[in-house]
Every structure is written in structure tokens, then in C-alpha cells.
Amino acid sequence: MSRPPPGARTIDQILADRRRSLHRLPPAEAYDRWRAGSLIVDIRPAAQRAREGEVPGALIVERNVLEWRFDPAGEARLPEATGYDVEVIVLCSEGYTSSLAAASLHELGLTRATDVVGGFRAWREAGLPATGGGAEPAS
Template sequence: MLTASRARLTRLSPLQTQDAMRRGAVLVDIRPAAQRAAHGEIPGALIIERNVLEWRLDPRSDARLSFTHYDLDVIVTCQEGYTSSLAAAALQDLGLLRATDLAGGFAAWQSAGLPTS
């Protein structure tokens, strides 16, 4: 399942993710609160835990966030880049065809020396 999901994505490195965010892409952190508290957060990332991701970003959902649309550039991150690949593929299934993920997740971002809080 992971291999099939990743085959559909153009996964981004931490530096590519940072550049995409500067251009207006939305970085979504799907990690649970305990994991964010233990490891830190990426400044500017939107927190949407995995269990509510689809209904918050599905443009057809009554519970969608106001900025959600089919052309949204969305990058999903988790701790190490596994769950985020599956989540990004699920967003593509909803029609968000630009959805992808941060390869290596938060751990790769942190290892790259990029800002955390």
C-alpha cells in the first residue's frame, strides 16, 4: 500500500517543502499532539490530525476548512514520512491532485537544520 501510494506522489525534500511553503503551499502536520509535544513543530504548518484530515480538506465536505479547493498545493507531514504518504494519496483520491508529502517527515526537516519550535 505504501509503495503504491508513493508511486503516485512527487515527494518533496525538506528544502523543496520550505520553498513550496514560501510560494503558498500549505504544509499540514498530521501527527498527534503527544508526538508534536515530544519532538517539536514546523513553524507555519497547519495542524490537522490524521483522523480528521479528509473531511477537513475535502472541498465537498460541510466540515471543510474555508481555504480548501481542488487546486490546493498541500504537503502532508508526519514524523518520518510513512503515514504522510498514505494520507497524501487519500487526498488525491478526494480530487486534491496536487497533494504530496514531505519525504522523511518532521525528522528529515529537523535533520536538515530547518526551523522548529
């Protein structure tokens, strides 16, 4: 392994830094906020959702287009991206990618964006609403 260039950081350092700006939610609190009107946004790819299951009624926005769909000033925004005060609760498989995604939404001005501690796996383990799962990965 070569020496890292000046200023390089590990993904663990970047993740810890990004999480400092978030008030991350345990699954039960995320569920309560969703029922009160917050958006649950599942950013997992289709194959992962097929394998693990889904939250019924969650908004599906894959990670590669998230910022474009939630930028209140952007032309590609979703109807749900009604402004900067929308509470977006991002969900991934285990709660790592979702932290980076929620922090990215903060940079767009959506400062109420957050994610679920433990991701979908923790959501399902908590007995919260979930459907499907068990599909074999495509070869």
C-alpha cells in the same frame, strides 16, 4: 501466522503503490513551496508534536480528520481547503503515514497533495524552521 486471504497485501506493498501517485518532496523543496504559498499540514498527534517539535505556522490537522477537513465538497472543510488545486504538503514524523494521507487526498481530487520525504525528523535535521520538542511522553 495464518495464510493471508486472496488479495491481501502487506503495508509495504500498499505504501509503495500509494507513493507511485505522489511527487514526494525533500524537506528543502517542501520549505520553498511552503514559502511560495503551499500549505504544510502536520498530521501528527499532539503528544508526538510535543515530543518532537513543530513547524511554526504549519496547519495542524490530525490524521483522523484530514479528509473531512480538506474535501472541497465537504461541509467540515477548513477555510484553507479552497478547491481542488490547493497544494497540500503533508508532514508526519518519518514520512510513512504522510504518504498514505497524501494519497488519500488524491482520491478526493486534490492531485497536488504530496508529503515530505523523511517527515518532520528530516525537516528538523535539514535545519529548517522548527520549535519546541523534548516534552516527555505522558504516562
